[in-house]
Amino acid sequence: MPVDKDSKSSADLSISHELVTLIRGFFATPVITAVGRLGFFEFILKQPVFSSSDFPQAANQSLLKNIFQYLERLDLLKSLQEGQYECTPLGKQIFQRLSSFLAPHSYGDYMVRLYDQLIQAPPLHQPKVDRLENILGSGRTHERYFPTAISYIRRKLKPQWIVDIGCGDGKFLGFVLQDIPEIKSIGIDLSEVSVQTTQKNLKQRFPGRTIHAFDCNGADVSTWSQKVKSFVNEESLTISMWFLLHEISERDPSRVIRFLTEVHRLFPRTPLAVCELVRQSAELLAQNRQTLVMPEYLLFHDISGQGVLSWTEYQTILKQIPYDLVMQRTFDEIGSELETPEPATFVWVLVPRPS
Ligand SMILES: C[S@@+](CC[C@H](N)C(=O)[O-])C[C@H]1O[C@@H](n2cnc3c(N)ncnc32)[C@H](O)[C@@H]1O
Numbered sequence: 142m143p144v145d146k147d148s149k150s151s152a153d154l155s156i157s158h159e160l161v162t163l164i165r166g167f168f169a170t171p172v173i174t175a176v177g178r179l180g181f182f183e184f185i186l187k188q189p190v191f192s193s194s195d196f197p198q199a200a201n202q203s204l205l206k207n208i209f210q211y212l213e214r215l216d217l218l219k220s221l222q223e224g225q226y227e228c229t230p231l232g233k234q235i236f237q238r239l240s241s242f243l244a245p246h247s248y249g250d251y252m253v254r255l256y257d258q259l260i261q262a263p264p265l266h267q268p269k270v271d272r273l274e275n276i277l278g279s280g281r282t283h284e285r286y287f288p289t290a291i292s293y294i295r296r297k298l299k300p301q302w303i304v305d306i307g308c309g310d311g312k313f314l315g316f317v318l319q320d321i322p323e324i325k326s327i328g329i330d331l332s333e334v335s336v337q338t339t340q341k342n343l344k345q346r347f348p349g350r351t352i353h354a355f356d357c358n359g360a361d362v363s364t365w366s367q368k369v370k371s372f373v374n375e376e377s378l379t380i381s382m383w384f385l386l387h388e389i390s391e392r393d394p395s396r397v398i399r400f401l402t403e404v405h406r407l408f409p410r411t412p413l414a415v416c417e418l419v420r421q422s423a424e425l426l427a428q429n430r431q432t433l434v435m436p437e438y439l440l441f442h443d444i445s446g447q448g449v450l451s452w453t454e455y456q457t458i459l460k461q462i463p464y465d466l467v468m469q470r471t472f473d474e475i476g477s478e479l480e481t482p483e484p485a486t487f488v489w490v491l492v493p494r495p496s
Contacts (some may be wrong), residue, residue, distance in 0.1 A: 162431070169215065172208055174246040174274070177239040185228055185236070187197040192224045247271040247289025248441040258444075272334045272447065276310040283383055285418070286488055287316050289470045290414040293490050294319050294379050297467075298412050302327065304369055304379035306359040307385035311339030318347050321470045324349035327372055329365050331358050331388075350456070360389040360400060366407040371410070380404065392448035394458050405493055413464065413491045420449045420482045425475050433475070435485055452483045463489035 167269075176182075179196055190194065193205040209226055213219040217232035228236065250268035258265055294300065294317070301324065303317045308328030318326055328339040333356050340354045352371055357365040359382070369378070390397050404413070418438065426436050442449050450458075459466060468490035476482030 146299065152423075164216075166437075168211075170242050171249065172211060173235070173239065173242045176205075176208060176212075177236075177242065178274075182236045182239055190221060190225050190227050192226065194224075231305075240278050240281035241434075243274050244282055245278075245437055245441065246443060247275035247278060251441060251444050272332050272339075274337055276338060277333075279309055279384070281312070284316075284388050285314065286383070286416050286472065286486060287313055289468070290381070290416070290488050290490065291316055291320050293468050294414060298378075298490075300378050300379040300412075301325060301376040302373045303381060304329065304373075304378055305381045305383070306365070307331070307382060307388065308339045308354065309335055309383070309441055311342045311354070313381060313383055313426055314339065314343060315346060318352075324343070325373075325376075326355035326367055328352075329357050329359060329369075330354070331356065335452055359385050362400065362403045362407060364402075377410075378408070379412050379414060380408065381416075383416045384418060386417050387414065387442065388448050388449035389447045391446075393448065394450055394454045397450070397458050398461045401458070401491075405463045405496070409496050411493060412467075413489075415489045415491060416486065417456070418449050418454065418486055419484055421475065421485060422451075422453045425483065430473050433473075433485070452475065455487070459489075462491070463494045463496065465494060466490075467492050 155239045158486075179199060181196065184195060185191055192200050193199065193209060196205060208222070209218055209220075212232070213220055213226070218226045218231055219229050219232075220226050247270050248268075248269065248297075251270075254266075258268070294303070302328040303314065303321075303324055304327045305311075305314050306329050307335055308314060308330045311328055314326045314328055317324060326343065328336065330336050330339070336354045336356045340352065343350075343352045355365075355368060357368070359365065386397050386400075389400055401413070406410075420439060421435060425434060426439075430436060439449060466489055468488070470488045471484035471488065473485035474482040475485070
């Protein structure tokens, strides 16, 4: 049988493309994250022509030069003369999305230790998430999910307090304080770095506003509820949870049901704003692998013990909690001829049913 030359070469090309994609991320993500953390992107936005000596904070100048050459080979930088560079149009587009690299890269320690983890019997030395990188990346990446929830809170719920469980760097609280005059805020996070960053960021930006933050495990509702009640007294509040449920689910929807039922018992008149990631089916993700980074998101959530649940599991949760869904917004839905579309992320506003 004659070989169809054209289709053979396009098959070879597509295998090469897959291979390059698989390998490139391993190198490009740490490179972009590292220069991003140097302040590279803020600098080049103001100063379009630059050289490595514009970054004296990089003590290892020869490494920085190697990095610039690598970025040139990826068509992200263009070399001019005498060691000077400018960004290409592609580079500008990519560098503006630094935050997309930060959250995945914050799990770098898990990836570097993968082989050791694989061949050792538990208990293992737990790799660490780079918290600062994580909160910087997640805060920015999540900005697009905030407006619908904030608009609903401002127009319909009108609380005197907003309490954000898993407050990160306080990004969400910052948007709420900016959009809703007079509202008072409380940030709660497991990580002390997050609590300190939230407090510092918000107090600087909103002097004179009521801003509290403290560290506590969000799953320990009885502890944080007491502290929250001591601040708010009888005033009204809304509780928000951005990507917290998967932190406490352990992949078991009944843990989420118990958690939300406990929140309802202690705050029976308080609405909730919830945002979550969805475990989309492997088939859907495989079909859409070239445009979605969800396979990587699910991997680092899984190996760091975070239980992202499926859309079906969230529908089950909804039926079994003492709340009514009053607002839903879904993001990045993917579907196929065979499967109904599933979102990658959703925002819910839930109002409590009378007990
Ligand atoms: C995705 S970030 C939240 C983003 C944040 N609300 C914002 O405005 O950008 C998740 C945060 O939840 C925190 N976290 C994780 N598990 C937690 C838990 N069990 N209790 C409280 N906070 C937790 C993490 O430290 C992290 O800062």
